[in-house]
Amino acid sequence: MKQTKVISKAVIKRLPRYRRYLGELKKRGVEKISSKDLSELIGYTASQIRQDLNNFGGFGQQGYGYSVENLYNEISNILGLNKEYKTVVVGYGRLGQAMASYIEKNEKQFSIAGIFDVSDKVENEVFKGTQVHAFNDLKAFIRDNGVEVAVITVPRDKGQVVADTLVEAGIKGIWNFSSVDLELPDNVCVENVHMSDSLHALAYYMKDK
Amino acid sequence: MKQTKVISKAVIKRLPRYRRYLGELKKRGVEKISSKDLSELIGYTASQIRQDLNNFGGFGQQGYGYSVENLYNEISNILGLNKEYKTVVVGYGRLGQAMASYIEKNEKQFSIAGIFDVSDKVENEVFKGTQVHAFNDLKAFIRDNGVEVAVITVPRDKGQVVADTLVEAGIKGIWNFSSVDLELPDNVCVENVHMSDSLHALAYYMKDK
DNA sequence: TAGATTGTTAATCGATTAACAATC
DNA sequence: TAGATTGTTAATCGATTAACAATC
Numbered sequence: 038m039k040q041t042k043v044i045s046k047a048v049i050k051r052l053p054r055y056r057r058y059l060g061e062l063k064k065r066g067v068e069k070i071s072s073k074d075l076s077e078l079i080g081y082t083a084s085q086i087r088q089d090l091n092n093f094g095g096f097g098q099q100g101y102g103y104s105v106e107n108l109y110n111e112i113s114n115i116l117g118l119n120k121e122y123k124t125v126v127v128g129y130g131r132l133g134q135a136m137a138s139y140i141e142k143n144e145k146q147f148s149i150a151g152i153f154d155v156s157d158k159v160e161n162e163v164f165k166g167t168q169v170h171a172f173n174d175l176k177a178f179i180r181d182n183g184v185e186v187a188v189i190t191v192p193r194d195k196g197q198v199v200a201d202t203l204v205e206a207g208i209k210g211i212w213n214f215s216s217v218d219l220e221l222p223d224n225v226c227v228e229n230v231h232m233s234d235s236l237h238a239l240a241y242y243m244k245d246k
Numbered sequence: 247m248k249q250t251k252v253i254s255k256a257v258i259k260r261l262p263r264y265r266r267y268l269g270e271l272k273k274r275g276v277e278k279i280s281s282k283d284l285s286e287l288i289g290y291t292a293s294q295i296r297q298d299l300n301n302f303g304g305f306g307q308q309g310y311g312y313s314v315e316n317l318y319n320e321i322s323n324i325l326g327l328n329k330e331y332k333t334v335v336v337g338y339g340r341l342g343q344a345m346a347s348y349i350e351k352n353e354k355q356f357s358i359a360g361i362f363d364v365s366d367k368v369e370n371e372v373f374k375g376t377q378v379h380a381f382n383d384l385k386a387f388i389r390d391n392g393v394e395v396a397v398i399t400v401p402r403d404k405g406q407v408v409a410d411t412l413v414e415a416g417i418k419g420i421w422n423f424s425s426v427d428l429e430l431p432d433n434v435c436v437e438n439v440h441m442s443d444s445l446h447a448l449a450y451y452m453k454d455k
Numbered sequence: 456t457a458g459a460t461t462g463t464t465a466a467t468c469g470a471t472t473a474a475c476a477a478t479c
Numbered sequence: 480t481a482g483a484t485t486g487t488t489a490a491t492c493g494a495t496t497a498a499c500a501a502t503c
Contacts, residue, residue: 047470053446071484083484084472091486099485100479116446117453131347135340136441143425144445185452210452212445216352224455228448230439232345236353236421237262237325239437243394243419244326246433256494280460292460293496300462308461309503 048089052116054079055089059109071102118146122210123183127199128190129154129162129169132214136188138165150182155195172202179206188212257298261325263288264298268318280311327355331419332392336408337399338363338371338378341423345397347374359391364404381411388415397421 058079062070072083079086090096090103096111097103113119124147126137133152140147152169154160162169170178178184187203189196189211196215203211203225210226213219221227267288271279281292288295299305299312305320306312322328333356335346342361349356361378363369371378379387387393396412398405398420405424412420412434419435422428430436
């Protein structure tokens, strides 16, 4: 499964966006699209779209364009969205609940196996059909259930402790909402959602308007 | 207030991160730091750090380094975090509540003036001291209270309608969690938090590990 | 003063765009 | 076949890194 050619991060960050727009087109019943038309829709140049896609293979047909359905599927495969990931949410506050219910509703590839909270008081609660467990059971749960992905929605100061536990348990990927940059071994992947960075960039944009 | 020199988006995206680390250092009582030491901490090259900062002015001192406190303040100013932004949250679901309480707690520069919901049933509820209003009152509220920033936490299909209303009311910046790319006039700033894009990038990283 | 470290220019690297031959 | 549009190479552009003179 190793990629022979290294794909730049810029390209990877664009892939989910392609997929999102292609999903829309598919839903609207559009069958084919040219890089030019997709360009107008998505806001990248046609040239860039073709470059990006050709990192992974020739998915189009000269003189015709791209099959929307086919391209959607290819990109889904490239992203690894052709399998299911058992997922836990760690942190049963408002954000944890929001993310658990978002995933349940919108991300079919990620199935919520359990929710965990650092405080033990919420133990044995059930959130939308998912059991809430105590943090102490996290490690065993991940191992016993083959959980690959964890969503961290605990406050800043607990982020690293939670991450350490997840790593010990053999987690493969972490979706991190905890506002700290986690120290992780190389074999664990992380995607950070730094709320404050995003909001502060907005403040900057507003300045010279 | 117009920036004479155009600053690239890559630089802007790094500024909040600088500020975050400098804030940490300040809290720990560190008084000065060299670009080399900051580099090791933050993970950008020392050269890049000096380049980035010198887009805005010479904040350091040869042979010494940068004053942590001073640099923190300078970056805060650059980002526009030296003033207060009246803010509304539109969408009173779990995510809306999570973001309202996050902002209240962590983002002193953004003061939550009101929360709005598309359904009218939550009207006159109070969330952590903030009044929840009906969507119908949004436009007038923004105008009457000089609200500059709106956080959109409604589902995908309502995103554009909400944005249109905000624009009509004269909003200046939108922090968008609604998973659609909003159509906005040029004078309105937007920062998108596309949850699914972020999660799907994580899936990609996990593939060849 | 000597040492350290910035500010800034120049060199390199990588990513985007343009161009066009291949081909459906 | 003619027209359209891809795949891919070459040219351009921009961002990062290296180097070093300025100076505290």
